[in-house]
Amino acid sequence: MKKTIPLLITFVVGLALILAIFIPPEPFHTMNREFSVYFDIIAVFAFILGGGNLIRVHGNKISRKKKDYKYSFVTLLGFFVTLFVGLLKIGGPPGIQGEVMASGSWFLFIFNAILTPLTATMFALLAFYVASASFRAFRAKTTEATILLLAGFIILLGRTFFGYYITSWLPDSLSFLEIPNLANWIMAWPNTAGQRAIVIGISLGVAATSLRIILGIERSYLGSGE
Amino acid sequence: MNLSPLELTINGILTLMILSFLYKDNPFYKFAEHLFVGVSAAYWMVQGVWQTLMPNLIARIFPGAVSSFLPDAVGKSPDYYFLIPAAFGLLLLTRLLPKGNWLSRWALAFVVGYAAGTNFVRYLQSDFVAQIRSTMVPLVVLKDSGGLDLGQSFSHLVLIVGVLSGLVYFFFSKEHKGTTGRISRVGIWILMVTFGASFGYTVMAxxxxxxxxxxxxxDWVEHLIGLF
Structure with missing residues (x-):
């Protein structure tokens, strides 16, 4: 019951979607389309589950007065205010009948004033850490490290005016050595070759894993309990 | 994007709070970090509810109830097939319960089965067959005038050798010694170029x-200066 039914569901759904490719007529075509909507709907419930879990984790932290529990109030306040404002479409004309991101809505305000700067700055922060990490890691001690360093350096320079400036004196016959052209060539050929080798490997891995899941050989997603 | 003075001010303060982490972990950063977690979780929940749940589930099961604010639901008859994903969705929420949370496996099984079924075909079509097809390029490329296009031919050679040697590097069923070892070493070099390029792009982004x-x-500082 606890494992057999989930395995059966996975088998039926997975097999139906594969069959839908080979048997286009109904009901497989509709099944393929509807399952995609079903998937999106369940994904929203996963967001709701995430929200519920967030409340539980931070609620526990507050009730047990764990380390830094005061910040959990900030998390919960941000969560509930955004949820309330968004679900009721507060502020935006014409209220509940309008778009959730309508101009003038409080939800859009939260998006512009809070979410956008926080997301962008979090990722921008990584620029400093990537730079400092690469300074330590990219010591050209081996051939491989040197190649990686050179490729990264050419790509970085090739996308800036400085890269164009330092090699702009080259004659037309040697224009392929100009750093922007070199960067374009690296992106178009060796980079594509490497990406392709990786992608082919991944696709074989995904196909094999998918088959293992559909056939019930791979069951780790069901957890270890009974 | 034109922001109002209030948006600009909150925007600026939160940006500085996050950047303060460059000095060291501090209460300002922790405040912004925790706010980010709460707001983003609710943001995606709200988007999911209004963009997916309302039009694709509620409007299909109870079109009459939501027709006042969902134009798509007007005049539609209920489609009770959509009770299936609703049931799976509710089962997923049982994970939050202390007992009976094993029921969430049923919903998870649907999600995993869907992903396995679609990815099996999609990856084989677009990432396996299509990539191999795109690698089958001529090694000798001629110019329109008839002569050998040395640059293009060399690029094609790099592509073919790169893909093949990269694949040999990922082939672990044979020990990487002798000829296999040499080819896989070329594969490593090609992969290093790829990682270097990816790194360059990540830093740029x-x-x-x-x-x-x-x-x-x-903009915020200019606004503040304008106030005085």
Whole structure:
């Protein structure tokens, strides 16, 4: 019951979607389309589950007065205010009948004033850490490290005016050595070759894993309990 | 994007709070970090509810109840097949319960089965067959005038040798010694170029985001100066 039914569901759904490719007529075509909507709907419930879990984790932290529990109030306040404002479409004309991101809505305000700067700055922060990490890691001690360093350096320079400036004196016959052209060539050929080798490997891995899941050989997603 | 003075001010303060982490972990950063977690979780929940749950589930099961604010639901008859994903969705929420949370496996099984079924075909079509097909390029490329296009021929050679040697590197059923070892070493070099290029692009993207934040801070400072 606890494992057999989930395995059966996975088998039926997975097999139906594969069959839908080979048997286009109904009901497989509709099944393929509807399952995609079903998937999106369940994904929203996963967001709701995430929200519920967030409340539980931070609620526990507050009730047990764990380390830094005061910040959990900030998390919960941000969560509930955004949820309330968004679900009721507060502020935006014409209220509940309008778009959730309508101009003038409080939800859009939260998006512009809070979410956008926080997301962008979090990722921008990584620029400093990537730079400092690469300074330590990219010591050209081996051939491989040197190649990686050179490729990264050419790509970085090739996308800036400085890269164009330092090699702009080259004659037309040697224009392929100009750093922007070199960067374009690296992106178009060796980079594509490497990406392709990786992608082919991944696709074989995904196909094999998918088959293992559909056939019930791979069951780790069901957890270890009974 | 034109921001109001209040948006600009909150935007600037939060940006500085996050950037303060460059000095060390501090209460300002922790405040912004925790706010980010709460707001983003609710943001995606709200988007999911209004963009997916309302039009694709509620409007299909109870079109009459939501027709006042969902134009798509007007005049539609209920489609009770959509009770299936609703049931699976509710089963997923049982994970929050102390007992009976094993029921969430049923919903998870649907999600995993869907992903396995679609990915099996999609990856084989677009990432396996299509990539191999795109690698089958002529090694000898001629110019329109009839002569050998040395640059293009060399590029094609790099592509074919790169893909094949990269694949040999990922082939672990044979020990990487002798000829296999030499080919796989070329594969490593090609992969290093790929990682270097990816690294370059990642750094560029992050710096571009940082510049965006700096511009936003500049706008805020200009606004503050304008006040006095």
């Amino acid at each position: 992050r710096i571009s985001l940082l510049l965006g934040r700096m511009q936003s801070l500049r």
